């Protein structure tokens with residue numbers, strides 16, 4: 001039986017079918033339509049084009065206990081019975097999952113985390129997403145809120161980091177407000193009083209600008225504190241980094257030595273690797289049936 005993965009994103013919907021050996025036998029991507037009904041229709045037509053097989057769908061957000069979709073940045077899916085609507089419209093039993101969790105599952109099983117027991121995953125771009133896979137299984141948690149690393153409290157705030165930055169989730173001082181592209185922008189505003197976006201700060205740092213290099217160093221130290229905090233709780237076998245900012249060596253290759261300082265012993269150097277599969281979202285959606 002083929003496995004079909006469909007990744008519903010804010011700008012595009014991508015689908016692929018994999019045969020029993022994991023080989024891609026169908027692939028298609030389309031622009032994400034502007035209404036909920038059209039999104040459902042688009043997924044149905046991709047599912048039928050992909051042919052027979054087990055279907056997994058990944059999308060931002062998650063299903064609550066009331067079976068309504070929530071916390072999605074594709075806001076028109078929020079409050080809708082996304083899973084039920086898709087299943088009814090496609091006419092087959094399907095599985096749905098948070099898109100970051102799909103990415104994590106793929107990286108843990110057939111990417112950078114392959115062969116490791118406890119895999120902690122970060123996707124660091126504009127925001128900060130997290131995931132945990134233990135012995136090949138996603139840890140969702142009793143309320144479906146496990147591994148929301150971005151919304152833990154930022155550990156060990158310094159004088160300069162006070163008062164805590166207000167998060168969009170309503171709490172003060174969430175990790176995402178410090179460790180992300182948004183965090184870089186917030187940091188720059190505090191340090192220099194002007195609005196500069198994360199990617200521009202990275203560009204300036206690469207060009208040798210001292211202020212920008214200092215901002216990246218602060219980002220590295222904050223990320224190291226978060227990693228140290230997770231080590232003190234779970235001590236994962238490997239951390240896998242995805243997302244645009246994971247291109248920075250400061251946040252992958254150079255991070256273990258800094259993070260070690262924040263472990264209880266001050267010496268526990270975590271293993272940190274970069275994500276390997278660009279199409280891990282679709283691969284992970286298809287893996288929901290394995």
Ligand SMILES: [Zn+2]
Nearest residue numbers: 151167169174
């Ligand atoms: Zn928050």
